[in-house]
Amino acid sequence: MDTNLPFDAGTIIYLDNAATTFPKPEAVLQRTFEAYTRFGVNPGRSGYDLCLLAGDLVVETRRTLTSFFGGSDPNRLVFAANATDALNLLIQGVLDEGDHAVSTTIEHNSVIRPLNHMARDRGVEVDFVPVDAGGRVDPRAVAARIRPNTRLVVVNHGSNVIGTIQPVGEIGRLCRARGVTFAVDTAQTAGVVPIDMRSMCIDVVAFTGHKSLLAPTGIGGLCIGDGVEIRPTRFGGTGVNSIHPYHLDEYPYRLEAGTGNVLGIAGLRFGQEYIAARGLDAIYRHEMALFARLQGGLEEIDGVTLHGTTRLEDRLPVLSFTLAGRDPAEIGTILDVEHNVAARTGLQCAPLIHRQMGTEAHGTVRFSVGPLNAEDDIEGAITAVAAIAAQR
Ligand SMILES: Cc1ncc(COP(=O)(O)O)c(C=O)c1O
Incomplete structure (x- = not known):
């Protein structure tokens, strides 16, 4: 195996944690690899010891994550490939011809596109409720769109473009009072801010493993509340x-077909250990302290516009900025090539919020702080942006 990487990952200022957290904590990687080395076999298919160990890991991870999300039944914790896959299972498995769904303009394409496909191809009606200038959706505006045929409300918990955290508890209570299934896309928030299905009246949580849950790529899933019926949209072996002759009806089998991602599930399991040991609140405070410095530093640079909210409350450590007269893609390239700073540019798979912000043509530059960032990263990024701004 060629381990001669063309660069030393340690010298990179990585501020693209909203795309995926990197690097993962050493302890999570070590424990994950150890589990996979010891019993990385096909769980639930046979009765030999290795298979039982792998099966125990899967069961234990379902249990841990169910309690992490405030769910009730570990069998209703279903694994999928990522948040996109999980959201497709949900959206295609709940909505039917003649149904109506409500969502928002701050969604990721993993919600927008499945809903648009259901609208175009399957006779479903969809409303995307606009958010305000800070990216927040008014829960009453969501409730006002609910009609007798509304089957699903699906809302992004935390924006991957401008970091706004939505008042999902308020939206959940309004949906519950109206008997409508309420689902939350927690791709950006799980592992950073608390999520409690019970107190927030959330019926379904969609999550991805590779961001703040600290697992490898290729794992995600749904935590499904009691009484929520999701039709299976794929069928096959369950062991x-x-x-x-037909796919099993009971959860988790109902929505899982074929061999699962044992390495990814191990990553979720040991990511949970790391999060519990460090503390969700401590992780959030660490990231937000760095973020406050980052935002403050960028604000002082001539020509920088910060998009969306600059509030430090009810937000994630994710920001979008542009530099007057410059293409964000070019800024991203200079950050990378000249300053070793990894950022994301463009529309970040969330076109509707960019349309609303007037940044649809070229998008923005996005910085996102993660649990392993340090002050030096922030100072380096501010210095880099200041140098690029001065080049004009
Ligand atoms: C808000 C949001 N939802 C969904 C997704 C999709 O996650 P995945 O790529 O893991 O499917 C992302 C990924 O960036 C996201 O930011």
Whole structure:
């Protein structure tokens, strides 16, 4: 195996944690690899010891994550490939011809596109409720769109473009009072801010493993509340009751077909250990302290416009900026090539919020802070942007 990387990852200022957290904590990687080395076999298919160990890991991870999200039944914690896959399972498995769904303009394409496909191809009606200039959706505006045929409200908990955290508890209570299934896309928030399905009246949580839950790429899922029925949209082997001609109806099998991602599930399991040991609140405070310095530093640079909210409350450590007269893609390239700073540019898979912000043509430059960033990263990024701004 060629381990001669063309660069030393340690010298990079990585501020693209909203895309995926990097690097992962050493302890999570070590424990994950150890588990996979010891019993990385196909769980739930046979009765030999290695298989039982792998099965225990899967069961334990379902249990840990269910309690992390405030869910009730670990069998309703279903694994998928990522948040996109999980959201497709949800959206295609709940909505039917003649149904109506409500969402917002701050969604990621993992919600927008499945909903648009349901609207174009399957006779579903969809409303995207606009957010305000700070990116916040008014819960009453969401409730006002609910009609007798509304089957699903799906809202992004935390924006991957401007960091706004939505008042999901308020939206959840309004949906619950109206008997409508309320789902939350926690791709950006899980592992950074608390999520409690019970007190927030959330019926379904969609999550991805590779961001702040600190697992490898390729794992995500749904935590499904009691009474929520999601039709299976794919069928196949479950390792259980193989004689049955149809896919099993009970969760988690109902939504899982084929061999699962044991390495990813191990990553979720040990990511949970790391988060519990460090503390969700401590992680959030660490990231937000760095973020406050980053935002403050960028604000002082001539020509920089920060988009969305600059509030430090109810937000994630994710910001979008532009430099007057400059293409964000060019800024991203200079950050990378000349300053070793990794950022994301463009529309960040969230076109509707860019349209609302007037940045649809070229998008923005996005910085996102993660749990392993340090002050030096922030100072380096501010210095880099200041140098680029001065080049004009
Ligand atoms: C808000 C939001 N939702 C969904 C996703 C999709 O996550 P994944 O790429 O893991 O499917 C992302 C990824 O960036 C995201 O930021």
